[in-house]
Amino acid sequence: MIINESFSEGNTFIHRLDPRVKLLAALLFSVVISVSSRFFPLFSALIIAFALLISARLPVKIVLLRLLFANLFIFLLWIFIPFSMKGETLAKIGPLIISKEGLYYCFLLTIKTNAILLILISLTATMPVFTLGRAMNSLGIPDKIVNLFIFSYRYIHAILLEYKRLKEAMAIRGFHPKTNMHTYRSYAYLVGMLIVKSHDRAERVHSAMICRGFRGKLYDLTEFSIKRTDFIFISIFILCLMVITLKQWPILIF
């Protein structure tokens, strides 16, 4: 693929599962875990997510690198929440008070985020993006949103290439960015040209699609089929989710 989709290239049982089943599982997991707020279900969820990641045999190093980027945002929360959340005082740094509740909250948030990210990586990133779009479509997401999703993905790279080409064209005519009006104006022209060119390109691609009979719905060559392993997987998955959130059912239901 244009953007590296290396995660989708494996051939484990996770990769072979029906895309709709995987998407549904990821969705259920994300919703249930995001409303959970106790240590046991969240920690168990993290373990389930890790187990799936390992079964999908994804390159651990690259996965961790991706998690690192997401955890940079979480890190910001660690800086502010322990000081701003009211509760039992754990330590004092000058006038600032670190609360026990604040720390615990950050800890749970970190587990929660990573568990959901790991599930998304091991279930939804293990299929090509076009297939993901099709799976979304068959689970009832409207055509327009799916098309928007697929085409954004498909053409982000084309826009980047165009940007590089324009920048090179500027550079070979001796352009060096400086802090002056000429630089600002040139960059503004670059961005403007990029928007105009992308728009024109989109029109031409759309025209070409219309000429080949496109009427708003994308079809695909992959045929989905629910197999026995899909049934077993989704059953065990839902069972696990139910067991780990057992104590929270009253909260979830009411």
Added chain:
Amino acid sequence: MADTDILINLEKISFFFPDGKRVLEDLDLCLNKGERLGLIGPNGSGKTTLFRVIMGLLKPTSGKLTIFGRDMIHKKDFTPVRQRVGLLFQDADDQLFNPTVLDDVAFGPLNQGKSPAEAKKISREILSSLGLEGFEDRITYKLSGGEKKLVSLATVLAMKPEVLLLDEPTTGLDVDTTKKIIHVLESIDVSSIIISHDMDFIQRTTGTIYGMVKGKILPDKGEYAHSHVHAHGHGEVPHTHSDISD
């Protein structure tokens, strides 16, 4: 000739841009069944606009357009036309948008309502007829210019069109790929209109050649001696030659 033999008929078609720029002016053109028309003309003479009008991508300012015996008035009139007329775009990058070659070639047949299995079969057949076996899983984005053009042609041919409109199919291609395209066009029996600057290519692939200047079709006036060392029709219209003689 019986009316049923006329596939595409343009009567006094004009197209002006909103700023008043005249691209097509009172243009008459008729494509009969089995006919191969060539169109040569300088950049900006309205050739591409002509194709866009025929496909219903642009609405002519005035004039009458008839395709397969039906008057084209509303946008929806063109929906069945697009299933039967194939347009090869000038820029292959505009035509190819699927991740893999097979997906892209199958796009048209799937839109025609074919099942995935049928679409796959048709696509494979077309690809192998163009000498593109083994290209199925190649990434469209990473193909070379010539390969892109051939795959684009495959995406159009996969819809089994009755009429082919080719917009500068050989621009920027090397001699070998150009020869390949000539070979493909000679081997299929489809009525077509071909736009090209390349006089040798257009003479090999079409029967009648028209010149186009400033939105108007020039009549075929026969051989016209001009400043090359050779003579052929439309010598007065700017054009190039490629060395494709075998």
